[in-house]
Amino acid sequence: MSIAKTAIVTGANRGLGLEIARQLVREGVRVVMGSRDPVKGERACAGLKAGELAVSHALDVSDTRSVRRFVAFVEKNFGPPAILVNNAGAYPEPREARVTDTKTSVWRETFETNLFGAVRMCREVVPLMQRVAYGRVVNMSSGLGQLSKMGEGSPAYRVSKAALNALTVTLAAEVKGQGILVNAMSPGWVRTDMGGEEAPRGVDEGADTAVWLALLPSSGPTGQFFRDRKPIPW
Numbered sequence: 001m002s003i004a005k006t007a008i009v010t011g012a013n014r015g016l017g018l019e020i021a022r023q024l025v026r027e028g029v030r031v032v033m034g035s036r037d038p039v040k041g042e043r044a045c046a047g048l049k050a051g052e053l054a055v056s057h058a059l060d061v062s063d064t065r066s067v068r069r070f071v072a073f074v075e076k077n078f079g080p081p082a083i084l085v086n087n088a089g090a091y092p093e094p095r096e097a098r099v100t101d102t103k104t105s106v107w108r109e110t111f112e113t114n115l116f117g118a119v120r121m122c123r124e125v126v127p128l129m130q131r132v133a134y135g136r137v138v139n140m141s142s143g144l145g146q147l148s149k150m151g152e153g154s155p156a157y158r159v160s161k162a163a164l165n166a167l168t169v170t171l172a173a174e175v176k177g178q179g180i181l182v183n184a185m186s187p188g189w190v191r192t193d194m195g196g197e198e199a200p201r202g203v204d205e206g207a208d209t210a211v212w213l214a215l216l217p218s219s220g221p222t223g224q225f226f227r228d229r230k231p232i233p234w
Contacts, residue, residue: 006078007214008071010034010061010121011088013044016140016187016210019203020085023211025050029083032074034059036088061088061117071124080128083214086118086164087140091157099155107156114160115167122171126180135180138213139168141225143186148233165225165234172223181222185209188227 007024011017012033021031021044030053035041038058045056057073060066074081090113093106118139129135144154145161165184172182187206209229213220224231 005082006030006032006074006080007083007085008032008034008074008081008121008125009085009087010059010117011036013037013040013056016203016206017085017087018044018048019207020087020210020214021054022048023204023207024083024214025053027211027215029053029214030078031055032057032070032078032081034061034070034088036060059088061086061120062112064120067117067120067124071121071128075128080132081125082129082134083136083138084121084125084129085138085140085210085214086121087210088117089114089140091154093154093156095153097154097156098152102155107159110156110160111163114157115163118164118167122167126171126175129180130175130178133179135175136214136216137168137171137180137182138210139164139182139184140210141165141168141184141186143188143227143232146186146225146233168225169223169234176222179218181213181216181220183213183216183222183224183226185213185226186232 007029009017009021012021013035021033024031033045033056041056045054048054059070090110092109141164142161144158168184188201209226212229
């Protein structure tokens with residue numbers, strides 16, 4: 001992948017998003033870091049000490065107008081993005097939550113970010129990728145969204161990630177043969193604000209597969225689900 005291709009990483013001011021941005025910059029990719037809080041975004045971007053290869057811009061993936069302004073900024077300043085990492089996520093429910101006691105408002109909040117946020121980003125970015133017949137879309141999913149291992153607890157989060165997986169397969173089929181590869185990945189249980197201090201994996205481990213998928217060659221896989229660079233069941 002040539003130097004200065006542009007990547008969009010959502011939710012990039014902390015945790016996995018910030019680490020994904022860091023690793024992409026190391027590969028010579030320009031990263032536009034989306035952050036709902038512009039101040040935190042600028043601070044995180046400055047911390048990368050990446051010069052012109054890292055830029056922060058306000059982005060709320062739950063707001064269609066914010067998404068459109070963000071993508072317009074990227075296209076105007078850097079041209080069509082080559083990479084989209086849908087990392088922004090929400091987990092507003094306790095892990096012991098059950099379907100019967102989870103309020104509709106929690107389901108809506110979760111889906112607005114985890115599913116509809118990715119839909120909004122893809123809706124604006126993928127047509128730009130189609131213009132240049134090149135793109136890599138990486139959807140940050142979770143093992144909790146695997147239907148093959150679906151269990152109890154965190155129902156809104158689980159279902160939102162299962163839906164994100166379905167979006168991945170659907171979009172991959174739509175753009176097949178157009179130079180655009182679309183995949184989902186599970187970072188595992190990672191030590192972040194969301195994952196908590198007890199998580200066994202560092203952010204560097206969690207981010208690795210996302211970066212690998214973002215830099216896939218044209219012969220790479222599409223419409224698949226990965227953990228540690230290996231395909232896993234949906």
